[in-house]
Amino acid sequence: MSNKKLRIPFGTVLITEKSKKLVNEVLNSNRVSGGKHVREFEKRYARLIGTKEAVAVSSGTDADALALAVLHDLGAKRNDEIIVPSLSFVATGNAVLQAGFIPIFVDIDRCTLNIAPEKIEQAITEKTRAIMPVHLMGKPAEMDTINSIAKKHKLFVIEDAAEAHGAVYKGKNVGTFGHMAAFSLYVAHMITTVEGGIIVTDNPEFAEILRSLRSHGRACKCESCVLNINSGYCHKRFQYDEDTDIRFVFERIGYSCKMNEIEACIGLGNLDTYSEILMKRRHNLKYMTERFRKFSPYLVTIEAGPDEEIGPHAFPIILQEGVNFTRNDFSNYLESNGIDTRTLFSSMPTQCSGFKFLGYKLGDFPNAEYIGNNAIHIGIHQDIENEHMDYILNIIEGFIRKNA
DSSP: OOOOOOOOOOOOOOOOOOHHHHHHHHHHHHSSSSSSHHHHHHHHHHHOOOTTTEESSOOOHHHHHHHHHGGGGTTOOOEEEEEEEEEEHHHHHHHHHHOEEEEEOOOOOOOSSSOOGGGGGGGTTTTTEEEEEEEEGGOOOHHHHHHHHHHHTEEEEEEEEETTTTOEEEEEETSSSSSEHHHEEEESSSSBBSSOOOEEOOOOOHHHHHHHHTTTBBBBOHHHHTTTTTSOOSSSOOOOTOOOOOOOOSSSSBBBBBHHHHHHHHHHHHHHHHHHHHHHHHHHHHHHHHHHGGGGTTEEEEOOOOOOOOOSSOOEEOOOOTSSHHHHHHHHHHTTTBBBOOEEEEEEHHSGGGGGGGOOOOOOOHHHHHHHHHEEEOOOOOOOHHHHHHHHHHHHHHHHHHHH
């Protein structure tokens, strides 16, 4: 390979010709708020993941928040508690607060980057209502143990699968293990609507509540009633007087986070190309992981367990303890050689000042804090070829030779 410096961006986005055609049709129709394309996207997404229902919203954070907000219909109270990992993109903790709950943080396993199952039970109290595991960097959380704990304590499980498209755990897609699962459709993710999120579930009642929640808590947003909204009658639970306009009957505190038709059109095009992109990204992840092991005295990454397939969202790199260089030294070197980097999140309760009011202190979550200080991630998207990955590996090897 030549010594030519390459430019390797962290992410990419694909807007297909089908998406462009659909977007233009929507724009010409003047019917751009949520409609038939959103419903088609939801149905196709549910089939892809393997659930009965999918409800599209305006962001992955909203997907988390609405999935949690369903619990209010099931007896949860404001300021009840939700167990979450201490390491995640800050949206996880924000969503718990937005839904009216208190996040109870649990440290992670540094090898998996996910919540440490053996630390969950000690965090459970009489106010705990759910566990929200995060499949960070597409690495499946240990769902068998988590579900067993939840069943024992009669808790709900809501998967934060924001980065976990393509992740498989014991033969099943991530997103099918909890009562609900929330995915992000942000531009950096494998399936995108540019902005957007979606909740999947096998429970039709939960899906109906979710459709209500995304539209200010409107009395009913099940599909039959959406398509016949002026009837004054809801086939599920509600019977109104003839003069009642059910568009202005609100039965719960809700949000305003609907997906629009333009976003859905972009998502539909992405679904058409998903299997091809997933295959390419899986190749890239495997290629990088196998060749990265030689750096293990200095740098490590996550690896799939025997019954797992990691969702190939990005490639995390973690500095080992005792190395003679800092994360900034390392990332600056990669950046100077054309390789985009991102830091690998932080310990929400102790390294993100917005959560300071909860009273945690540095040292409470040592594994999450270590990752917050010593890890980055780089891209493995579908526009990266073997020559790019060889270039990245050569640059890293050169850095280690100079700094080890």
